[in-house]
Amino acid sequence: TAVPFLLISPDSRGGALGDAGVSTTPDANSIHWNPAKLAFVEKNSGVSLTYSPWLRNLVGDISLSYLSGYYRLNRISTLGASLRYFSLGEINFTDKNNQSLGVYKPNEWAFDVAYSMQLSRNFSFGIALRYIHSDLTSGITVDGTDTRPGRSVAADVSGYYQNNDMQIGDYDASFRAGINISNIGAKMSYTDNANNDFLPTNLRIGPSLTLDFDDYNAITFMVEANKLLVPTPPIYYTDETGTIVRDPNGDPVIVAGRDPNVSVASGMFGSFTDAPGIVTDIDAAGKGTVKDGSVLTEELSEISYSTGVEYWYDNQLAVRMGYFYEHPLKGNRQYMTVGFGFKLSVFAFDASYLIGNAQQNPLANTFRFTLKFNFEDFSNQSEEE
Secondary structure: OOOOHHHOEEEEEEHHHOOOOOOOOOOOOHHHHOOHHHHHHHOOOOEEEEEEOOOOOOOOEEEEEEEEEEEEEEEEEEEEEEEEEOOOEEEEEEOOOEEEEEOOOEEEEEEEEEEEEEEOEEEEEEEEEEEEEEOOOOEEEEEEEOOOOEEEEEEEEEEEEEEEEEEEEEEEEEEEEEEEHHHEEEEOOEEOOOOOOOOEEEEEEEEEEEEEEEOEEEEEEEEEEEEEEOOOOEEEEOOOOOOOOOOOOOOEEEEEOOOOOOOOHHHHHHHHOOOOOOEEEEEOOOOOEOOOOHHHHHHHHHHHEEEEEEEEEEOOOOEEEEEOOOOOHOOOOEEEEEEEEEEEEOOOEEEEEEOOOOOOOOOOOOOEEEEEEOOHHHHHHHHOO
């Protein structure tokens, strides 16, 4: 897809929980994870700022910055906004002869506006609208083709459920669940004569459970599943040189799977059944025999999983850890995460650290730092003084 930076966890809390956040308690960063959570946020207003050096094992000057905030409109509805800025650092562009074309600083950003409303005592609905700007080439001409920034508009649709009145054994408990379909929008292109690329439309769903051991100690367990709602690349028919064979109409011959050049809606709904599977034989016409059950197996392998545990002491000090798993044939991102956080009367601070599970993992040693500010607490403190 285009603009994969939209799927990067933008805040330290979610980053410490294995990139989970669709069903955690709401805060200023809920717009990314699940806009519907904002309807149940405790404070009337707040902001959050996060800075994340990115791919530090490869390049030293790539980073993601995230500014988000919310304001409660009334008892049942909340408005939020966020700005995400992804800097790819300083890059020396060269042509095919390795001649310098200049030094540029590619960047991408997205601006969101979100609205969330409680539909009942336990359930809320949320929607976010997003403008996306991706400038990867700074408008240079490549092999006679003019390039331009990619632009698009997208939306998120989400739901959130919470029940704080449960009892498990001798302990008070809270159950939460969330679902968010994000980045539903028009395809993006960086030239006027190239095929458009899908946005990273993503389904995020999962529950969490909190146990309150006493007035000071609470622990939350969460699990989350993610699936990209875009076409899976098919297997194409190639000749002995590896060149894709085309039919009389000029279209590539597909051995297994489906043509990915479809509309956004078709790509979303077809993403659950379009995996090519394992091909066991190819006939002279380029049609393949697919192994029984391999299509379903591949579809299931396209789901990534996040698990996290969050411990709070006196609602002031938090310790977090998590694990993210992606199938080896679908990206192979697998890593542990750890982090901590603390709250003061006005400010809150979170930090997280990503531990790669393989040698030279480019995601390893990723830090995130988040500072939160609650306007309501600040106003109360000022009045007391």
